[in-house]
Amino acid sequence: MSGSTQSLPLVPLSGDRSLGPDAPEQGLTRRSVRTFSLVGVVWDDPDTELHGRVQVRTRAAGVDRWSGWQDIETHNHEHAADPDTAEGDSGRVRGSTAPLWVGDSDGVEVRVQAQVDERATAAGESPLPRGMHLELVDPGAEPAPRGAPAGDGSAGAESAETYATFASNADLAPFGASEIPALSRAETEREAPALREGAPLVKPYIGERPRIVTRRGWGANESLRERGFVYTKKVKAAFVHHTASGNNYRCSQAPSVIRSIYRYHVVSSGWRDIGYNFLVDKCGNIYEGRAGGVAKPVMGAHTRGFNSDSMGIAVLGSFGNTKPAAAAVTAIARLTAWKLGLSGADPRGKTYLKSGGGNLYRKGKNVRLNVISGHRDGFATECPGRLLYGKLGSARTAAARYQGR
Structure with missing residues (x-):
């Protein structure tokens, strides 16, 4: 299995659901999901910072045991491509928290609380970034050990991307080495x-x-x-x-x-x-x-x-x-x-x-x-x-x- 990602939109946690994307507290209540091992929160605009606190708790897969609340590091835009580069300006980049490794889990609850900023509120700015989603990542099964030496004929079955990756290290190790x-x-x-x-x-x-x-x-x-x-x-x-x-x-x-x-x-x-x-x-x-x-x-x-x-x-x-x-x-x-x-x-x-x-x-x-x-x-x-x-x-x-x- 090559892994998968579940992307779940966050919703207001306050009693007033009419606030929508402007709610100062958003998240997801406790729920069962497909197995995952790493969590993070992303949002639409990579140049918008998340000023607030992100916390998650998870249920270990196969048992009815929930973790305590864990903080997720919110400032992650400093790990990114430079401005005015093809990668930075691709239009695909999103804002994101740091990822948090939680191990095999099949239940999750998350809350995002905005940091109170009276000036931003007075200016009509949304207290939290728009388009926040909880990302639940399953890394997939461990790959079988492989160390295909050059010339054994196995390279033909590889994708072009995989072949190119092997070739980039061809001077240092056998083709396809682990x-x-x-x-x-x-x-x-x-x-x-x-x-x-x-x-x-x-x-x-x-x-x-x-x-x-x-x-x-x-x-x-x-x-x-x-x-x-x-x-x-x-x-x-x-x-x-x-x-x-x-x-x-x-x-x-x-x-x-x-x-x-x-x-x-x-x-x-x-x-x-x-x-x-x-x-x-x-x-x-x-x-x-x-x-x-x-x-x-x-x-x-x-x-x-x-x-x-x-x-x-x-x-x-x-x-x-x-x-x-x-x-x-x-x-x-x-x-x-x-x-x-x-x-x-x-x-x-x-x-x-x-x-x-x-x-x-x-x-x-x-x-x-x-x-x-x-x-x-x-x-x-x-x-x-x-x-x-x-x-x-x-x-x-x-x-x-x-x-x-």
Whole structure:
């Protein structure tokens, strides 16, 4: 099973149903639904922010046990394509909360309460965004393990999108492999000049290539995303994120969490593909994100205003009040040591990125940033959570050490 999405329109929860889309509290009363594992709320206008509180409670599948109310992070528009890009201006993008992983569930109740704003009310503005829907995502069954080597004849049965995804990593792993294997330092250095287009044939500062689970490995349905790939010029910086999807998952469930986020980004939010270039779980496993090749400068939709010449790494979880696992921080360091090394970037250094427009920097402004930055450095947001943000200094130091600096 490849997964599915249930999209349920929210309705006024107050006694006066005549308020319709202008009701200050909307949601859905407790009900039974088809099985799902991830929830989020979307609305029509991606430029409209949801000022208020979103809470959900769910019933575990197959049992009559309901969770307590859980908060869903409302500010998610900062994880998006840049303004004035084909993806950002596609007309398909919707406003959205962060997704929340709840595990296998078959019952749901949701409430959205507007934050009181007397000025907005006086101006006749709706207290909540128009067209709000609850999105219930089923990631589908775990895919069967596959690692088809090149030339075995199996590629002919694959879709064009799947074939293109395999081909984008053909220099790194067998065609259709579930993972890109780790390399030793010597192997990585021998490979690096071939990957760094235009780079001089000198010994690079580059960390060992880590093991990376491919899109095939986590079970991406390639027919969901847009065709083709979009690239930027090079990767000068890495932005670290958290998915804000909660920490209640096992590492064996990480592929399901990623499939759910992928479907939420594409089907519910209208993005061309999953927004992040890479994802990391609490056990330190690294996953390929947006399609186009892990060694290539794929344009993501992770840091609104700074998706050009950068990459986005998202740690699965929420780290405002929970410490990230040491294995996840180490994975960030190892991944950036390799990936930034391909373009000659020093993880401890600074670089300039030109803003594409956001809430901190005007469009066109050259901004000096850490080569390894947190999302909040490029956009006013809590992401990647204060406790993960506090670990970025040690990640920079470790990444530089892995590069041999």
